[in-house]
Amino acid sequence: MSGAGTALLRARGLRKDYGKGEGLVRAVDEVDLDVATGETLAVMGPSGCGKSTLLHLLGGLDRPSAGELWLNDRRTDRLSERALAGLRRQEIGFVFQAFHLMDELTARENIELPALLAGRSPREARRRALALLDQVSLADRANHLPSALSGGQRQRVAIARALINDPL
Ligand SMILES: Nc1ncnc2c1ncn2[C@@H]1O[C@H](COP(=O)(O)OP(=O)(O)O)[C@@H](O)[C@H]1O
Ligand SMILES: [Mg+2]
Structure with missing residues (x-):
């Protein structure tokens, strides 16, 4: 596939498996997604359906088991840990459910x-x-x-x- 075209964020066949064998959980199952610049998106679904896992994949906090991911025309699912950390620092803003502020900093x-x-x-x-x-x-x-x-x-x-x- 060529670049991501006009989508700011593009996922194809995104999958995340936890565990294996009997205990295998497919938390994200073949997700295709295009998000345009300026678009607001809400991911909704029951507890445990895979929302957090999907957001972690899209934000480069975790790696997919399969599938492809582009951010701003750049393939991101195969970046090194170092490159991924740079991407999170420079290109992505996270607001976590549990804040994750540093307790000892103002x-x-x-x-x-x-x-x-x-x-x-x-x-x-x-x-x-x-x-x-x-x-x-x-x-x-x-x-x-x-x-x-x-x-x-x-x-x-x-x-x-x-x-x-x-x-x-
Ligand atoms: N680290 C993990 N190891 C094994 N299973 C996990 C892990 N994280 C999440 N899961 C499982 O993956 C599924 C999706 O979890 P999650 O993405 O946190 O759901 P949601 O955010 O929609 O409530 C759940 O069934 C959960 O039990
Ligand atoms: Mg969640």
């Missing part, structure tokens, strides 16, 4: 972290983090630890963190 520091890992200067990382904190209406919580934030506030910090490297 809200601002949590948001800055991906920018620092991507090589931005501390000054630039701070500037962007403060702007994002303002956008999610948490400017007055910049120096709070996650333990001193409500669930919704933590989620907003996680959203700001997901956006700091300008994902696709």
Whole structure:
């Protein structure tokens, strides 16, 4: 197959198996998917149907057992761990159900972290983090630890963190 055409994200025959033999679970079974730039997509289904597994595959957090995956015309299902980590850092923004904020870092520091890992200067990382904190209406919580934030506030910090490297 040639490139991904106009789709920002394209999956073909995507599959994920856990376990083997009697215990084999096919969590994702031959998924074909095209997502356009700017498109909003909700994956819905009962608990255990494979939503999280699918999102982990699409986000490069896990590898498919079979199938092909493209992000922005780039084949991603066969990238090395290192290349995949770079892709997650530079191109993708994750907001996890369980937040996964760093407990010992403040809200601002949590948001800055991906920018620092991507090589931005501390000054630039701070500037962007403060702007994002303002956008999610948490400017007055910049120096709070996650333990001193409500669930919704933590989620907003996680959203700001997901956006700091300008994902696709
Ligand atoms: N690491 C794993 N090892 C074995 N089975 C797993 C693993 N993760 C998920 N599963 C199984 O795969 C199926 C899909 O799980 P998941 O994607 O988390 O579902 P959802 O997010 O839709 O609730 C479930 O039946 C679950 O038990
Ligand atoms: Mg889930």
